[in-house]
Structures are given as structure tokens and as C-alpha cells.
Amino acid sequence: MDKRTILTVLLHKIPSPKKRIYKPLTYIKYVLLAVFVLIMPALVTDDFGLGAPAFCEYICPAGTLEGGIPLLLTHPELRAQLGGLFTLTAAILIMTLIGCIICCRFFCKVMCPLGTIYGLLNKISLYRVHVDRFSCVSCGRCASVCQMDIDPVAKPDSAECIRCGKCAASCPEQAI
Numbered sequence: 728m729d730k731r732t733i734l735t736v737l738l739h740k741i742p743s744p745k746k747r748i749y750k751p752l753t754y755i756k757y758v759l760l761a762v763f764v765l766i767m768p769a770l771v772t773d774d775f776g777l778g779a780p781a782f783c784e785y786i787c788p789a790g791t792l793e794g795g796i797p798l799l800l801t802h803p804e805l806r807a808q809l810g811g812l813f814t815l816t817a818a819i820l821i822m823t824l825i826g827c828i829i830c831c832r833f834f835c836k837v838m839c840p841l842g843t844i845y846g847l848l849n850k851i852s853l854y855r856v857h858v859d860r861f862s863c864v865s866c867g868r869c870a871s872v873c874q875m876d877i878d879p880v881a882k883p884d885s886a887e888c889i890r891c892g893k894c895a896a897s898c899p900e901q902a903i
Contacts, residue, residue: 844847863900
């Protein structure tokens with residue numbers, strides 16, 4: 728688990744009302760992947776034909792949290808230079824932090840382009856979730872422990888699955 732994943736899991740442990748993501752919001756990450764990771768870097772290039780990492784520049788809250796805010800705290804003279812881009816990324820950071828407190832793995836579910844690519848490859852992945860339908864007693868424990876809000880019995884190769892293995896560990900019949 729990387730440090731950002733650990734941070735999102737720790738934020739979710741803060742006592743607060745917990746909610747599930749409204750399913751249509753999970754499609755935002757596909758738009759972010761298409762626009763900010765694929766299209767913008769291909770169309771907006773410099774003199775050498777290189778595209779800028781648009782997702783990192785305009786969306787990713789990690790840059791604001793780990794770079795922008797510490798830089799502003801240590802260099803007060805930069806505060807006068809703040810503009811709309813910092814305001815946008817700071818707003819995205821605040822929304823993401825609140826989302827992570829309220830919803831487990833908010834960033835993964837709604838914004839992460841890398842997880843989106845991994846999810847699209849779930850159908851052809853060598854590491855798969857297999858459900859033995861004869862052993863499964865449909866108790867629902869696997870779906871109740873899933874941090875990504877999926878039912879592994881209904882959709883074992885869901886693009887939302889992160890292959891954490893909690894569904895398999897919770898199965899009383901070892902059907903997963």
C-alpha cells in the first residue's frame with residue numbers, strides 16, 4: 728500500500744457519518760483519464776512536442792498537499808503569487824479530504840486515473856477473483872466488507888475491484 732492509499736484509509740477512520748458513493752460519480756474518473764491524462768497531454772504540447780502532465784497540474788490533490796501548501800508555508804513571499812489554479816487545486820484537495828473522511832477510498836472511486844486503467848484491465852488480468860457458485864451460500868459477507876462497494880459474487884471481474892482480498896478472507900465457505 729502506498730502512502731496516499733494509507734492516508735485515504737486513515738482519513739476514513741475519523742469518526743463521522745459514513746456514506747456510499749452515488750454510483751454515477753464513479754464515472755468521473757473515466758472522464759478525468761480521457762481528458763487530463765490522454766487528450767490534453769496529446770494536444771497541448773511544448774516546442775519539443777512534449778505534453779504537460781495535465782492531471783498532475785490541474786486535478787491531483789497530492790501535489791497541492793505535499794508540494795504547494797508546504798512551499799507556501801516555508802516561503803511567505805510566494806503567497807502574493809497565488810492565483811486561480813492554486814484555488815482550484817486547493818478546492819479539489821478539500822473536497823477530496825472531506826470525501827475520504829465520509830466515504831472509504833473516495834479518491835480511488837471517483838478520481839484516480841491509474842486505478843481506472845488498472846480497472847479496465849481487470850477483465851484480462853492474470854490475478855482474478857473467482858467465485859465457486861456451488862460453494863457460495865449467498866450470505867453477502869463478501870459484499871459487506873468490500874471497500875469498493877461491489878458484490879464480488881455478481882461481478883467478480885468488476886472494473887471497480889482493487890483485488891484487496893477482503894471478500895475472500897470474509898467468505899465462510901471459501902467460495903472466493
